[in-house]
Amino acid sequence: MTNDTTDQPLLRIQEVAAETGLTSRAIRYYEEIGLLEPAARSDGAYRLFDASDLERLRFIKELRDDAGFSLAQIGQLLEDEVARQRNRERLRTTSEPGERRAILQDARIRTEQQIATLREKRDRLDTMIAEAEGRLEHIDGHLVELDAGLEAHS
Amino acid sequence: MTNDTTDQPLLRIQEVAAETGLTSRAIRYYEEIGLLEPAARSDGAYRLFDASDLERLRFIKELRDDAGFSLAQIGQLLEDEVARQRNRERLRTTSEPGERRAILQDARIRTEQQIATLREKRDRLDTMIAEAEGRLEHIDGHLVELDAGLEAHS
DNA sequence: AGTGACCTTTACGTCAACGTCAATGTTGCG
DNA sequence: CGCAACATTGACGTTGACGTAAAGGTCACT
Numbered sequence: 350m351t352n353d354t355t356d357q358p359l360l361r362i363q364e365v366a367a368e369t370g371l372t373s374r375a376i377r378y379y380e381e382i383g384l385l386e387p388a389a390r391s392d393g394a395y396r397l398f399d400a401s402d403l404e405r406l407r408f409i410k411e412l413r414d415d416a417g418f419s420l421a422q423i424g425q426l427l428e429d430e431v432a433r434q435r436n437r438e439r440l441r442t443t444s445e446p447g448e449r450r451a452i453l454q455d456a457r458i459r460t461e462q463q464i465a466t467l468r469e470k471r472d473r474l475d476t477m478i479a480e481a482e483g484r485l486e487h488i489d490g491h492l493v494e495l496d497a498g499l500e501a502h503s
Numbered sequence: 504m505t506n507d508t509t510d511q512p513l514l515r516i517q518e519v520a521a522e523t524g525l526t527s528r529a530i531r532y533y534e535e536i537g538l539l540e541p542a543a544r545s546d547g548a549y550r551l552f553d554a555s556d557l558e559r560l561r562f563i564k565e566l567r568d569d570a571g572f573s574l575a576q577i578g579q580l581l582e583d584e585v586a587r588q589r590n591r592e593r594l595r596t597t598s599e600p601g602e603r604r605a606i607l608q609d610a611r612i613r614t615e616q617q618i619a620t621l622r623e624k625r626d627r628l629d630t631m632i633a634e635a636e637g638r639l640e641h642i643d644g645h646l647v648e649l650d651a652g653l654e655a656h657s
Numbered sequence: 658a659g660t661g662a663c664c665t666t667t668a669c670g671t672c673a674a675c676g677t678c679a680a681t682g683t684t685g686c687g
Numbered sequence: 688c689g690c691a692a693c694a695t696t697g698a699c700g701t702t703g704a705c706g707t708a709a710a711g712g713t714c715a716c717t
Contacts, residue, residue: 363663373664378705393713395664413704415627417571420704450649457642464635467628473569474625481618488611495604517693527694532675547683549694574674664713669706676701683694 359389359397369406376406384409384424386434401437416470426466428459513543513551523560530560538563538578540588555591570624580620582613 362373369376379385380396385406388399398406405427412418412426428436436452443449516527523530533539534550539560542553552560559581566572566580582590590606597603 361664372705374705374707377665382704391664391713393664394666395713411627411631415624415631417624446649446653450646453642453646453649457639457646460635460639460642464632464639467632467635470569470571471625471628471632473565474621474628477565477569478618478621478625481614481621485611485614485618488607488614492604492607492611495600495607499600515694526675528675528677531695536674545683545694547694548696549683659717661716662714665711667709669708671704671706673703674701676699678699679697681695681697684692686690687688 357388357399359399360403362396362398365398365403365406368403369410371406371410379406379409379420382420382424383429384420384427405433416467426463428456511542511553513553514557516550516552519552519557519560522557523564525560525564533560533563533574536574536578537583538574538581559587570621580617582610 360368362376365371365376366373377396380387385402387396388402389397391397409423409427412423413420418426432455436455439448440452514522516530519525519530520527531550534541539556541550542556543551545551563577563581566577567574572580586609590609593602594606
């Protein structure tokens, strides 16, 4: 069937940095504060990252840059790294359907929570946009009023 | 006509803090980095804030908390304080229509710029939401697949 | 086996955005 | 006028999110 002994190409930190747009330092820092654990280490102690690590790092960067969350908030929002490692292992080892289902359900809940949090933030932005549009119309009102005054004067 | 010798009630810093949800320290800091200049000072040197100051501070807080902008970015986005003081004065003194029109046009441009910036940020959030929804459907796909397997098995 | 490019940990430095004293002055009420 | 509550300007401290330099190992290649 499907080959799940995935022989993924593992990347070293600088390649990951180039790929994600983060710095090596930032990546190490994220590990330090528990945002991710690289998939493996080399015989020497080089950090080795797999595709899932890259995905996670890209997501972290988006949450930081685009959504403007703090790393602490991102930690809350993301599955904690301990559980992620556990599930990564469990999904590879077990093919017991109940187990797989539980893991997937777990991921589903978290993803829905993430969507809710993102929507909240977007809604607040929408409110701010609406307010700004209100100010714009207010200004336009004054401008029209001014023009009316000029017209009446001529 | 309209009474423009507005005798506004001026607030002291702690009242402003209570009103806006900022701390006194933060408000002083915003002044320090040039985000706003209180409308007046008392005989002693107490800072005194008017309604326009409150509005500006509330906007700053929203930009910081809800939109996640840095104070530097907020400084860019807001009319710089020097111009604001100048315009505040000019709008009160001059009733020359050309002058008033210029000031209003100026405010209009800035407000439109603010709206554009906010929309950019909202669009990036929308993209992230769409991506998260994609992940959700991906998970659901796996779940359905799993259920199908179970069903076929029974 | 040697070399250059990359990696490791450790540790101190930095910048933003304030918090927190300390020493002193101001307001307004009885 | 006396006093409590609030204000002022320094100035130093703190936290988050890294930057940067030092002292040394590792990898891949010749």
